[in-house]
Amino acid sequence: MQTTAPSFKQLQGTLRQRVPFLYGLLRQGRHRMHWWAKMRYYLHDMKHAVSHMFWDQRVNTYEKLSAELIFQFHKLEKGLCMPGKPRFFGRDPVMATCRLVERWKAQGFAQDDPVFVGAIETLRAYRTRLGDTPPPAADAGPIFEALERALMSVPPQPEFATPRPYRQTDAEVSAMFDQLCQDRRSVRAFDSRVVPLPVLEGAIQAAQLSPSACNRQPCRVHVYRDRERIDALLKLQNGNAGFGHMLTTLLVIAADGNSFFDASERNEPYVDGGLFSMSLILALQARGIATCCLNWCVSPATDLEAHRRGDIPAHHKIIMYLAVGYPLEGALAPKSARRPTDSIVRIH
Ligand SMILES: Cc1cc2nc3c(=O)[nH]c(=O)nc-3n(C[C@H](O)[C@H](O)[C@H](O)COP(=O)(O)O)c2cc1C
Structure with a gap:
């Protein structure tokens, strides 16, 4: 007679029925493990804040x-x-x-x-x-x-000279901006043309005009254009399957912890980083270059490894990767339907 091994779920059920005390202990242990795993993420952030987010008269680095x-x-x-x-x-x-x-x-x-x-x-x-x-x-x-x-x-x-008169944007530019937002979509199919560095730099310069807390401009852009390094970095990221191999340029957008005075600013790297990234994405789109944000939801160990592989200093907190390139002819993009506007707005 052929017997199949009991599944994990069956074993769990048996344990719960026969030895509820032991089952309870194991469950608690699992939750604790889970809790500890999560704590490691917070500790990693804490270490970054303690190590880099402070100013001190005795530390006179340029940053x-x-x-x-x-x-x-x-x-x-x-x-x-x-x-x-x-x-x-x-x-x-x-x-x-x-x-x-x-x-x-x-x-x-x-x-x-x-x-x-x-x-x-x-x-x-x-x-x-x-x-x-x-x-x-x-x-x-x-x-x-x-x-x-x-x-x-x-x-x-x-x-x-400062201050200077504020200039309002005219209606024509406003319509173009709306069109730019309509046209921009995350692209996951690129051709082999390499984005020229001056074009990339022009877009980065435009993104530098993004607002940042007290204008400290903490964002830094690491640019990778060699296959080996791109592959090594992409291996650490879980959202590039199926198109990562087509990339000729990968950006890592980071925020310099040295820009901040203490841990009360712990979220600023992400706020400033998000604003900068969006401007950069639109600036690239305006130059005919497609992008796809690549999440940086990784463990502390993976984060450290990316710093090592990308030669990124420890004080640069990685915000996200950005896939950058010319879109493959006929590239498709998901519709990515947006919620109704009135569902995200509450007028008080
Ligand atoms: C922070 C962030 C992380 C993302 N990570 C990934 C990713 O890892 N892989 C991917 O294919 N798309 C990624 N995306 C793209 C989103 O899926 C996309 O922006 C969203 O579905 C809306 O579509 P659209 O950008 O085409 O308008 C990411 C977007 C953001 C803002």
Whole structure:
């Protein structure tokens, strides 16, 4: 007589009926394992935050200093645009910006870097504004002294002057934007043409105009164009089956943890990363290049391995992969029906 081995489900049933106590213990154990597996994901994120998301006067890397400098001078830039009766503002951020400018100079970082020039032009505009809204007497001395020192021997760069008039988009561009959104679809069939680097760089430059928290611009793009590296990275990702082999360009979009001051900002890499990615996708679409986002829902071990294979520094948090290329002639895309708009909007 032929007997078949009992299935896992049957074994479970038998155990539950005959030895309920043991069954309960094992079930609890399984849940604990599951819970522990999940904890590893959170711990991985925590480690990233603790290791990279902080600023410290003793750590003068370009990444941290540039982020902190933007963070501070952006407060002044915003203040200069506020509506209503002008009043004095910005005592703390102007002092902090001036101190950071000094640290920048002391480190010998480039003084034609847009971050530095942006800070200088903001300080210049702020100093002019103090003519109309002078600081309280107790603050005036230290503020003017710090401004003088920071601006000393740095020539004006009018193209970085701030603030500037806001320009509204005209109706023609608006219609084109809607069309661009209609046309963009995730493509999973590419031809063998390689996207020229200048085209890619143009799209990245457009995506750099995306908003980011305090304008710190944490997004970084890793570009891979060799088969071996693309394959090695794609092997770690579970959503490229059937088309990954057609890719001639793979991007890894990351956010630099150094841009953030502490773990309260733990979600900013994803928010800024998402905004940047969308702009990049549309900018590529506008240049005739198709894309497909590739999720980065991976275990800590896989994440570490991707950093290794992609030569991605540990402080760059991977947000997603992006498949990029010219669409295969006649490529199809799912309709991907959208929910009714009124089902996602609640007007309060
Ligand atoms: C964060 C993110 C991760 C995604 N991951 C994958 C993926 O791994 N593989 C894939 O084929 N599509 C992936 N997609 C594409 C979605 O399936 C697609 O955007 C969605 O179905 C809507 O279709 P559309 O992009 O063509 O409008 C991803 C999209 C996003 C935003």
